[in-house]
Amino acid sequence: MLAYRPLAAAALVLLASTAARAQTVPPPDSPNIDLMLFEPAMGSHSFLTVDGADTMSKGQLQLQVGISYATHPFSVYLVDKSKSSLEGTRADVVDSLFTGFLSVAYGVTTDIQVGVLLPTIFSEKGQGLDPSTGMPSVGGLSVSGLGDARLEMIWRVYEKNRMTLAVVPAVTVPTSVKLGDQSMFLGDELPTFRPRVAWQWVSSDSK
Numbered sequence: 001m002l003a004y005r006p007l008a009a010a011a012l013v014l015l016a017s018t019a020a021r022a023q024t025v026p027p028p029d030s031p032n033i034d035l036m037l038f039e040p041a042m043g044s045h046s047f048l049t050v051d052g053a054d055t056m057s058k059g060q061l062q063l064q065v066g067i068s069y070a071t072h073p074f075s076v077y078l079v080d081k082s083k084s085s086l087e088g089t090r091a092d093v094v095d096s097l098f099t100g101f102l103s104v105a106y107g108v109t110t111d112i113q114v115g116v117l118l119p120t121i122f123s124e125k126g127q128g129l130d131p132s133t134g135m136p137s138v139g140g141l142s143v144s145g146l147g148d149a150r151l152e153m154i155w156r157v158y159e160k161n162r163m164t165l166a167v168v169p170a171v172t173v174p175t176s177v178k179l180g181d182q183s184m185f186l187g188d189e190l191p192t193f194r195p196r197v198a199w200q201w202v203s204s205d206s207k
Helices: 002-024
Strands: 061-080 085-107 112-126 141-146 149-160 163-168 170-173 196-201
Touching: none
Parallel strands: none
Antiparallel strands: 061 085, 085 112, 112 141, 112 149, 149 163, 149 170, 163 196
């Protein structure tokens, strides 16, 4: 038993030094966050953000332009751990977000449709965030630029008995570009994969 005591002591020292070092390391600070929660669906059989299971006809082309506005998409709150409740707002990091988008969809075959969407951030304003204090940053936040492009395909894999099923693999590409001095929260720093499934059923009376 005595032979294991130095090893145990060394392990305790290592854990203590690791814990101390972890406490001195500042929290991660990455402004590469995509705040565009409104993701419009592409294609003539889609509705707002809902993808349709039907695909566009072969050779059919669709061009879509839109705008959106959001209030308080990103805020930091004070939390009472004893009550697990929010006590108030610490910082309205992004108070308002005015965006637009341009998308193009094309019917490759009768069962496959592809599309690309490019978002634009016209105005992103708020108090900003100082990661060292969790408080509003000095000078606030005012950003404009281009967001991450989204590439999408709708593949109709089943159509029978008035039911249609399609898989919708989609990826985003880190193409965000600032058009001013600041570039926070325009998009992710890595590609993302966002697969979905679309299912549709039509009654016998087509309602």
